[in-house]
Amino acid sequence: MDQITQSTSLIDxxxxxxxxxxxxxxxxxxxxxxxxxxxxxxxxxxxxxxNARLGVIAPDGTLINQFVNYDVDLKTASQARxxxxxxxxxxxxxxxxxxxxxxxxxxxxxTRQCEWPxxxxxxxxxxxxxx
Numbered sequence: 001m002d003q004i005t006q007s008t009s010l011i012d013x014x015x016x017x018x019x020x021x022x023x024x025x026x027x028x029x030x031x032x033x034x035x036x037x038x039x040x041x042x043x044x045x046x047x048x049x050x051n052a053r054l055g056v057i058a059p060d061g062t063l064i065n066q067f068v069n070y071d072v073d074l075k076t077a078s079q080a081r082x083x084x085x086x087x088x089x090x091x092x093x094x095x096x097x098x099x100x101x102x103x104x105x106x107x108x109x110x111t112r113q114c115e116w117p118x119x120x121x122x123x124x125x126x127x128x129x130x131x
Contacts, residue, residue: 016119017089018126028088029120035084037101037114039072048074051104052113054084059095072103091120 017029041048053067070082091097101114 014118016121016126017091018121025094026092028090030088031086033086033089035086035099035116037082037084039074039080039082041074041078044078047076048072050074052082053102053104053110055100055102056090057098057100058092059097060092062092064090064092064097067102089118089120094121095119 014033017031019029035054037052037054039050039052050072051069052072053069055067056064058064068084070084072080072082074080097118097120099116099118100112102110102112105111
């Protein structure tokens with residue numbers, strides 16, 4: 001993040017991770033990732049706060065990791081940015097995994113706001129060949 005402008009440049013977008021993965025394997029891929037979310041007020045004149053959470057869903061629909069919860073503070077600014085760091089990417093078998101973002105509503109209900117698909121597979125299944 002630029003300290004003067006407070007802007008962030010997204011250098012790479014991850015859509016798939018391929019490596020020595022067995023079909024039924026589970027674990028954590030040794031790749032460091034940052035997942036960035038930007039939150040904007042519904043009404044620019046109204047100060048808001050809220051809670052959000054991030055999780056990784058396996059191809060079979062199960063939650064792989066515990067949700068990471070964070071506060072969204074839109075009191076002093078009309079936009080807020082959150083960066084969730086993955087020291088490694090959790091996976092359960094090969095296939096399409098989803099990074100999901102949810103916001104908390106009334107009475108501890110959660111609404112899915114975003115899904116980012118990340119395909120996990122073996123090198124043989126990669127849609128490209130490394131050079």
